[in-house]
Amino acid sequence: MLRTLVQLLGDDAPTFRRYAWMAVAYGVLCGLTITALIPVLTHLLGGEVKEAVPWLAVLLIGVAVCWSWRRYVEQAGVRVGVAILQGARHRLGDHVARLPVGWFTPQNTARLGHVVTQGMMAVAQLPAHVFTPVIAGVVTPAVLVAALFALHWPLGLIALTALPLLAGVLAFTARLSRQADDAFHQHFADASQRVVEFAQAQSVLRAFNGEGGGTRLLEQAIEQQHQSGTRLIWQSAGSAVLNAWAVQAVFAIMLMTAALWMNNYLGGQMVARDLIAIIVALLLVGRFIDSLLEVAGYGEVLRGARGQLDAIRELFAVQPQPEPDEPQTPRDGSIELRDVHFRYTAEEPDVLHGVSLRIAPGSMTALIGESGSGKTTLARLIARFFDVSAGSVLVGGVDVRQMSSAQLAGQISQIFQDNYLFSGSIADNIRLGKPDASDAQLRQAVRQAGVDEIIARLPQGLDTTVGEGGARLSGGERQRIAIARALIKNAPILLVDEATAALDAENQAVIAQALTRLRGQRTLVVIAHQLSTVAMADQIVVLEGGEIVEQGTPTQLRESQGRYAGFLNQRRAAKGWRITSAASDGARV
Numbered sequence: 001m002l003r004t005l006v007q008l009l010g011d012d013a014p015t016f017r018r019y020a021w022m023a024v025a026y027g028v029l030c031g032l033t034i035t036a037l038i039p040v041l042t043h044l045l046g047g048e049v050k051e052a053v054p055w056l057a058v059l060l061i062g063v064a065v066c067w068s069w070r071r072y073v074e075q076a077g078v079r080v081g082v083a084i085l086q087g088a089r090h091r092l093g094d095h096v097a098r099l100p101v102g103w104f105t106p107q108n109t110a111r112l113g114h115v116v117t118q119g120m121m122a123v124a125q126l127p128a129h130v131f132t133p134v135i136a137g138v139v140t141p142a143v144l145v146a147a148l149f150a151l152h153w154p155l156g157l158i159a160l161t162a163l164p165l166l167a168g169v170l171a172f173t174a175r176l177s178r179q180a181d182d183a184f185h186q187h188f189a190d191a192s193q194r195v196v197e198f199a200q201a202q203s204v205l206r207a208f209n210g211e212g213g214g215t216r217l218l219e220q221a222i223e224q225q226h227q228s229g230t231r232l233i234w235q236s237a238g239s240a241v242l243n244a245w246a247v248q249a250v251f252a253i254m255l256m257t258a259a260l261w262m263n264n265y266l267g268g269q270m271v272a273r274d275l276i277a278i279i280v281a282l283l284l285v286g287r288f289i290d291s292l293l294e295v296a297g298y299g300e301v302l303r304g305a306r307g308q309l310d311a312i313r314e315l316f317a318v319q320p321q322p323e324p325d326e327p328q329t330p331r332d333g334s335i336e337l338r339d340v341h342f343r344y345t346a347e348e349p350d351v352l353h354g355v356s357l358r359i360a361p362g363s364m365t366a367l368i369g370e371s372g373s374g375k376t377t378l379a380r381l382i383a384r385f386f387d388v389s390a391g392s393v394l395v396g397g398v399d400v401r402q403m404s405s406a407q408l409a410g411q412i413s414q415i416f417q418d419n420y421l422f423s424g425s426i427a428d429n430i431r432l433g434k435p436d437a438s439d440a441q442l443r444q445a446v447r448q449a450g451v452d453e454i455i456a457r458l459p460q461g462l463d464t465t466v467g468e469g470g471a472r473l474s475g476g477e478r479q480r481i482a483i484a485r486a487l488i489k490n491a492p493i494l495l496v497d498e499a500t501a502a503l504d505a506e507n508q509a510v511i512a513q514a515l516t517r518l519r520g521q522r523t524l525v526v527i528a529h530q531l532s533t534v535a536m537a538d539q540i541v542v543l544e545g546g547e548i549v550e551q552g553t554p555t556q557l558r559e560s561q562g563r564y565a566g567f568l569n570q571r572r573a574a575k576g577w578r579i580t581s582a583a584s585d586g587a588r589v
């Protein structure tokens with residue numbers, strides 16, 4: 001837990017260390033101040049008022065110093081919190097910025113958002129509000145142990161043994177609660193998913209009169225959630241009770257020891273001095289137990305904080321893409337894949353099995369194949385969304401891992417399915433592709449991507465701001481702005497995923513026109529769904545199950561009567577075949 005915090009703080013770690021030492025010093029100071037009670041009370045109860053006075057002064061000074069030192073420690077804790085919020089967010093940002101583009105799935109993005117907002121906030125509050133009382137609550141009793149030893153060694157011994165035992169009990173109850181917590185969250189997620197399923201399946205359920213199936217699963221999930229929720233409540237209540245019990249058991253044992261101690265004298269010659277020692281010892285025992293009870297009370301809070309820190313640690317554990325020490329410059333717009341194998345995670349099987357492919361600069365390649373055959377994965381590997389599991393990807397004759405990310409980004413523009421718009425104006429969003437673009441270049445890209453039709457209906461034209469994520473534009477409109485962004489970039493390579501569902505007919509036409517215009521000028525790699533696009537290509541690559549099963553010019557493949565020819569026949573038969581657009585593009589397939 002502390003290690004994650006120090007890692008999170010990076011250069012600010014000394015701030016935390018200073019704070020931690022100050023908190024420890026505070027605990028020691030409190031312990032010593034309480035210990036000063038021994039001489040004060042011993043002298044006072046013994047009637048030696050004169051001797052008590054200097055100790056009383058020490059006690060008063062101790063209390064005053066403790067009190068002001070505590071403010072000081074809390075301020076230091078707040079400084080650590082501020083360092084976490086300022087520095088650690090940047091550090092996390094820097095780390096995340098170096099992660100593979102492919103890491104940014106919706107789930108990971110959601111987790112990141114949660115960590116940056118709630119997680120960091122919770123962690124930033126820890127030093128001032130939780131660590132200070134907990135550290136003091138552990139250090140003060142440790143000092144009191146020494147004092148107890150001095151007064152009566154059996155009491156000291158009990159106190160000394162009690163500390164690790166209590167720590168064990170705390171750790172044990174924390175683990176129990178964490179398990180219950182995990183189970184509850186799991187069942188909660190299950191139940192939520194079932195509710196959504198149930199709602200989505202309503203038409204089916206009603207059509208079939210809704211007996212059995214859907215409701216049974218839903219009821220099971222809710223019942224499970226109910227059970228684990230109840231268990232969680234019992235478990236955390238039980239943990240709190242157990243923690244308090246453990247502390248109180250120690251208290252009881254210490255009281256009994258004190259009673260025995262007193263009993264020894266009951267026979268007769270008990271002197272006032274011994275009685276005073278016992279009273280003072282009981283007072284110290286009370287303070288000892290109070291501190292420990294306070295620590296026990298923070299158990300649940302610490303457990304929650306630990307969960308947040310774990311989430312942060314997991315984020316930092318994701319490996320960034322290594323950058324080369326001596327980046328090499330790509331020579332041209334060629335692309336080559338050499339025996340590429342790729343899997344998304346170590347547990348899953350390969351999705352690409354030994355793909356080798358050469359794409360000449362300025363040529364056009366169409367990737368085709370059934371859904372799930374690996375087309376998108378292949379295009380992502382060229383843009384280094386991920387690193388290959390084996391083999392290599394070369395762009396301009398250089399392994400993409402030997403280029404700086406800026407150099408690779410300069411080589412490639414892309415039109416992919418998930419195009420993101422940033423808050424800002426439409427013009428800003430397009431210029432993102434080429435920040436130094438002239439107005440003429442901007443206008444050209446706007447025209448070529450069909451964005452002029454969008455801005456014609458907007459009073460502020462290109463200066464219209466798009467909402468967060470482009471919420472005020474339709475999906476097709478967002479896509480066109482992204483196309484304009486890719487076109488203005490003018491990189492030697494253009495990767496296009498002609499996403500089926502996300503792309504409307506007009507945008508398909510816009511992309512087709514752009515491809516026709518750019519053909520021969522840039523290296524085009526297109527995941528093609530339109531026959532007209534496929535027919536335009538210099539080279540067609542057919543993927544199946546993560547392997548290239550056919551490759552050649554459209555004419556070669558048509559004549560070889562292989563899969564591409566079969567694909568053509570299928571499309572001809574399908575009523576979705578756009579024979580008109582194919583013909584208007586001058587393509588014959």
Ligand SMILES: Nc1ncnc2c1ncn2[C@@H]1O[C@H](COP(=O)(O)OP(=O)(O)O)[C@@H](O)[C@H]1O
Pocket residue numbers: 105344345351369370371372373374375376377378
């Ligand atoms: N982010 C991902 N994590 C894990 N598996 C994935 C991911 N994306 C795609 N896959 C899997 O990789 C295989 C190829 O997918 P993909 O490249 O999207 O194929 P295509 O674009 O040809 O439809 C599929 O089996 C798919 O389930």
Ligand SMILES: [Mg+2]
Pocket residue numbers: 375376377
């Ligand atoms: Mg795909």
